[in-house]
Amino acid sequence: MTEHCPHSETASCTLPSSEQVKVLLDQAVSLCEQRNLRFTELRKQVLELVCRADQPVGAYQLLDELREQGRSAAPPTVYRALDFLLEQGLVHRLATNNTYLACAHPQKPHAAVFLVCSQCGQTQEVHTRGVIEVVKQQAEKFDFRVTHASVEVAGLCHSCQSQKEGAQ
Amino acid sequence: MTEHCPHSETASCTLPSSEQVKVLLDQAVSLCEQRNLRFTELRKQVLELVCRADQPVGAYQLLDELREQGRSAAPPTVYRALDFLLEQGLVHRLATNNTYLACAHPQKPHAAVFLVCSQCGQTQEVHTRGVIEVVKQQAEKFDFRVTHASVEVAGLCHSCQSQKEGAQ
């Protein structure tokens, strides 16, 4: 899950804290109301599952969990819900490992950078205007009009670095 | 295919030019020699196919083309060759569309940014130290040790922008 964070340049956006699930769901409700869209039970269930996961989850894991909740579900069930949530900016998709995670601040559209620990899987969404601005600058040099930038950084999170050092 | 380019900050690295295939293959040969690795016929065939493509290609398209060349090939055939080429930095993989393209300057390991036109598929590899350095800076703020950054930018290339404007 993700914690609502102050929208500062250096804040991490994905400190897990299951307290905050309800906040995100409420945000989703009002956001869909504003946009005159249906936040259906299915969509709510899927968003809640994504929020409760402490790491990005795969579509088929979500499918299993929906079924465990007694819901009749097939792949299109979950992919359609995810498509909706992606379009509304409520979740992000990580292309490098085909997983989905809740957006930490869905109120405003934003460019995001993801720090994915290759050891433990923990993933942080960070909003750093800097990276995206540099990307846009560079793209402009090539007459390239950016619509979306996927920035996914693999490496070691702090705690996994310590473990490795300890093992040496 | 990709043209060998001056290693300047603003140079595009993937101006198609099938003249340059041989250059890249020769580079691959000497590079594998230096590293005491076998640049086998299969690996050469796959690299050549990737080089000759004017856009990033999928693994199964490469598989088809290998078969058209009379080679007995199954999925592992092409994935193993691609794995080798990826490890040696001779090709890159685009996570956002599961495709592979020849590296424009395999001599030196480097961080790359890819500009992927969502209209026509044309993809440029650009080496822009700036982006990667900003990514690293940001990651450091979160005690995150970067090992690899995947930066894939979707948008419109120059020629597709003109077409859209013309259509208005």
Add this chain to the structure above:
DNA sequence: GATATAATGTTACATTATAACATAACATAT
């Protein structure tokens, strides 16, 4: 040549995602 190592062949399967069409729920207007 014998032996170990690396590469490829081959079969089967896992994982991720979508197409196509039927049904159900919802909104709006008579």
Add this chain to the structure above:
DNA sequence: ATATGTTATGTTATAATGTAACATTATATC
């Protein structure tokens, strides 16, 4: 309240991407 169009979901089948496991072949080294 019913009819009607629209949106969402159910359901089946299949496409697209990627890997595991083991047999065989080629290559290097002794």
